[in-house]
Amino acid sequence: MSNLRRPAELSPTLDVSGLVDADGGLLDRAIFTDQTIYQQELRRVFAPSWLFLAHTSQFTKPGDFFTTYLGEDPVIVAMDKTRRIRAYLNSCRHRGARVCRADFGTAKAFTCTYHGWAYDVAGTLISVPNQAGYPESFDTGDWGLVEVPQVDSYNGLIFGTWNPQAPSLREALGEMTWYMDAMLDHDGQGTEAVGGVHKWVLEGNWKLAAEQFATDWYHVNMSHASALMALSPTGKGPREEIVHRSGRQYADPNGHGAGFPVHPKNRFDAQPVHQWFDYAAARERLGEAQVEGPLTNGHATVFPNFSYLPVNGSIRIWHPKGPDRMEVWAWTLVDRSMPDEVKEAQRLYNLRTFGPSGIFEQDDGENWSEVQAISRGFVTNRTPLNYQMGLGSERDDGRYPGTTSELYSDAAGRAFYRRWQSLMNTSAWHEENT
Ligand code: FES
Numbered sequence: 001m002s003n004l005r006r007p008a009e010l011s012p013t014l015d016v017s018g019l020v021d022a023d024g025g026l027l028d029r030a031i032f033t034d035q036t037i038y039q040q041e042l043r044r045v046f047a048p049s050w051l052f053l054a055h056t057s058q059f060t061k062p063g064d065f066f067t068t069y070l071g072e073d074p075v076i077v078a079m080d081k082t083r084r085i086r087a088y089l090n091s092c093r094h095r096g097a098r099v100c101r102a103d104f105g106t107a108k109a110f111t112c113t114y115h116g117w118a119y120d121v122a123g124t125l126i127s128v129p130n131q132a133g134y135p136e137s138f139d140t141g142d143w144g145l146v147e148v149p150q151v152d153s154y155n156g157l158i159f160g161t162w163n164p165q166a167p168s169l170r171e172a173l174g175e176m177t178w179y180m181d182a183m184l185d186h187d188g189q190g191t192e193a194v195g196g197v198h199k200w201v202l203e204g205n206w207k208l209a210a211e212q213f214a215t216d217w218y219h220v221n222m223s224h225a226s227a228l229m230a231l232s233p234t235g236k237g238p239r240e241e242i243v244h245r246s247g248r249q250y251a252d253p254n255g256h257g258a259g260f261p262v263h264p265k266n267r268f269d270a271q272p273v274h275q276w277f278d279y280a281a282a283r284e285r286l287g288e289a290q291v292e293g294p295l296t297n298g299h300a301t302v303f304p305n306f307s308y309l310p311v312n313g314s315i316r317i318w319h320p321k322g323p324d325r326m327e328v329w330a331w332t333l334v335d336r337s338m339p340d341e342v343k344e345a346q347r348l349y350n351l352r353t354f355g356p357s358g359i360f361e362q363d364d365g366e367n368w369s370e371v372q373a374i375s376r377g378f379v380t381n382r383t384p385l386n387y388q389m390g391l392g393s394e395r396d397d398g399r400y401p402g403t404t405s406e407l408y409s410d411a412a413g414r415a416f417y418r419r420w421q422s423l424m425n426t427s428a429w430h431e432e433n434t
């Protein structure tokens with residue numbers, strides 16, 4: 001039993017009804033800059049939501065672990081002796097140091113380097129130096145690492161949530177799974193992560209990246225003009241090639257979003273991948289709508305902060321690091337069935353385009369930092385932003401699951417912020433008794 005009681009005033013709560021007008025397509029820029037809003041996001045958006053942790057291929061034997069974050073909370077993801085993947089708060093129950101400071105590896109136990117408390121890979125406290133110095137009431141069974149109550153995976157992607165009452169992962173993903181399957185389920189053999197995890201810091205609010213990946217095909221021709229020119233075999237600009245392409249954008253009620261050009265000849269950009277891939281078999285397994293659309297191209301965000309790009313197998317998480325900063329962690333996914341040289345071609349293509357110094361990634365990061373850098377100005381901050389493209393165009397068109405809009409649209413952005421607003425204005429499970 002604990003006599004500790006945290007006063008509610010420690011966590012002031014703002015009503016954000018006036019900061020997002022999802023129906024009208026307007027946003028107040030305070031949501032990108034305000035510290036109180038940021039703290040509320042950690043409590044009400046990140047803590048209650050399913051967040052991406054790792055890929056299943058990162059764990060092959062008991063003791064394999066990977067350290068990451070859920071929101072700003074450090075966590076260890078580990079395979080226990082029964083081969084179950086579990087996750088724990090990476091913070092010692094004694095004085096709070098991280099008990100594992102490695103990025104990944106294999107361990108029998110995690111020993112805190114401060115005073116030496118040690119925990120096994122199931123998070124149980126197994127050793128306390130000078131345990132005789134503690135009162136009789138001290139029971140190591142009470143002082144294991146705090147476990148993430150729900151961890152689950154979908155087609156190789158492991159997610160976790162601190163919310164014991166959260167609906168299942170499958171339910172939270174809803175119809176977004178159809179769009180995810182187009183990248184994750186080509187042939188029933190699944191995917192694997194290759195080449196490690198790239199990590200870099202950007203001076204921008206995490207939502208700028210997450211919403212762009214949910215909704216924004218619009219920036220491609222302008223922001224990435226030179227990159228598209230460099231990739232084009234003719235060296236010509238992208239205009240005639242891409243600007244008129246038709247496509248769809250998916251807007252999910254839980255805030256997820258995906259957009260993709262639709263073309264019967266959609267293809268992977270990396271030649272070895274394109275040549276190896278069996279489009280006919282994929283059509284058979286998935287269907288025409290997935291193959292001509294989200295299989296090979298486009299962008300997507302699983303709310304709140306996990307995004308991916310089918311064209312190169314890039315998956316990434318936008319870790320929040322304060323209102324002004326995010327840390328990007330990016331993996332390359334390949335099909336398990338690919339021969340090694342095709343996997344390598346995909347990895348290299350991803351690095352060239354969307355690695356930390358990739359020709360597209362550089363453009364995007366520059367835009368987010370630019371938007372963030374000026375948004376603290378008093379007048380700037382009060383000047384609303386426009387998310388009105390495709391307003392009223394959302395419909396169920398019968399070909400793609402759920403509500404879709406035009407490719408060039410802010411529909412998924414509006415859905416993203418509608419969901420964000422709803423979570424921000426709703427008490428989370430941990431507030432119910434306070
Ligand atoms: S902080 Fe971990 S043993 Fe003291």
Ligand SMILES: [Fe+2]
Binds near residue numbers: 223360
């Ligand atoms: Fe981009």
